[in-house]
Amino acid sequence: MNRPFTFINSAMSADGKISTRERKQVRISGDIDFDRMDELRASSDAIMVGVGTVLADDPSLTIKSQSRRDVRKSAGFDEDPIRIVVDSKARTPLDADIFKKGTGMRIVAVSISAPKGKVDALSEKATIITAGDEKVDLVLLMGQLSSMGIQRLMVEGGATLNWGLLSNGLVDEVFSFIGNIFIGGNSSPTLVDGEGFIKGNLLPLELISSETMEEGVLLKWKVLNK
Numbered sequence: 560m561n562r563p564f565t566f567i568n569s570a571m572s573a574d575g576k577i578s579t580r581e582r583k584q585v586r587i588s589g590d591i592d593f594d595r596m597d598e599l600r601a602s603s604d605a606i607m608v609g610v611g612t613v614l615a616d617d618p619s620l621t622i623k624s625q626s627r628r629d630v631r632k633s634a635g636f637d638e639d640p641i642r643i644v645v646d647s648k649a650r651t652p653l654d655a656d657i658f659k660k661g662t663g664m665r666i667v668a669v670s671i672s673a674p675k676g677k678v679d680a681l682s683e684k685a686t687i688i689t690a691g692d693e694k695v696d697l698v699l700l701m702g703q704l705s706s707m708g709i710q711r712l713m714v715e716g717g718a719t720l721n722w723g724l725l726s727n728g729l730v731d732e733v734f735s736f737i738g739n740i741f742i743g744g745n746s747s748p749t750l751v752d753g754e755g756f757i758k759g760n761l762l763p764l765e766l767i768s769s770e771t772m773e774e775g776v777l778l779k780w781k782v783l784n785k
């Protein structure tokens with residue numbers, strides 16, 4: 560199956576949480592890590608998030624550095640990568656920052672079950688891709704993104720989308736910043752939530768690199784998909 564080279568970038572606490580039980584954006588990493596994230600964005604054809612992250616964080620997913628924007632522009636690309644929301648029921652707010660801020664194409668991936676009125680309204684703001692009956696079929700979606708010319712895809716969570724992609728064998732690498740805080744909580748999202756793998760069927764990783772960054776550690780993993 561053709562699909563983009565896909566990597567997840569995430570920041571988590573020392574106990575593996577990517578946010579608190581309030582599910583609101585928490586600053587886990589510092590300026591150096593955010594700049595590294597900006598460089599990853601600039602090197603990507605597209606950035607993907609789940610609708611849970613849009614509803615919780617309202618990220619713009621734009622490139623913040625003007626010099627990186629200029630480099631992309633002079634190379635003939637849009638200043639911002641394509642921004643993609645995985646959103647089965649078309650719940651993305653029409654006033655979300657991904658629509659208000661930045662330039663370039665936005666994609667909302669919906670399922671057949673999405674209410675037509677909401678899809679029609681979103682189609683004024685974004686290109687709509689329909690994949691799957693009830694939930695967005697991520698395998699189908701990745702094939703469609705690949706056929707649109709997206710070769711390098713950055714995923715910025717959250718926990719449920721990360722699970723959906725990893726459990727379908729759709730992720731090649733993971734960048735995980737581990738910060739110097741505990742968050743705790745049974746219901747706080749972790750790097751990978753969803754159903755979870757079971758004993759005997761865990762997803763193995765190979766450590767590519769580890770480095771101390773600010774008050775934490777940055778790990779880069781290769782995912783050893785079967």
Ligand SMILES: NC(=O)C1=CN([C@@H]2O[C@H](COP(=O)(O)OP(=O)(O)OC[C@H]3O[C@@H](n4cnc5c(N)ncnc54)[C@H](OP(=O)(O)O)[C@@H]3O)[C@@H](O)[C@H]2O)C=CC1
Pocket residue numbers: 568569570571577578579581582583584585587608609610611612613615616645646647648650694695696697715716717718719720721722723724748752
């Ligand atoms: N620290 C960090 O680096 C980051 C932290 N976060 C945090 O993560 C939290 C959000 O995570 P979460 O709530 O899990 O939301 P996600 O962003 O992972 O979005 C999940 C939603 O995506 C939709 N979806 C559609 N199809 C699929 C599919 N096939 N597989 C998986 N998801 C699908 C579902 O909604 P539907 O059924 O309606 O389509 C699902 O509920 C927030 O608290 C945010 O702050 C987020 C990003 C980075």
Ligand SMILES: Nc1nc(O)c(N)c(N[C@@H]2O[C@H](COP(=O)(O)O)[C@@H](O)[C@H]2O)n1
Pocket residue numbers: 569570584585586587588589592593596612616617618619620621715716736
């Ligand atoms: N790298 C990193 N460190 C943290 O501490 C974080 N909380 C996050 N969160 C991600 O940053 C996105 C914000 O994007 P914009 O600045 O709005 O473009 C947010 O959605 C998370 O993906 N990341």
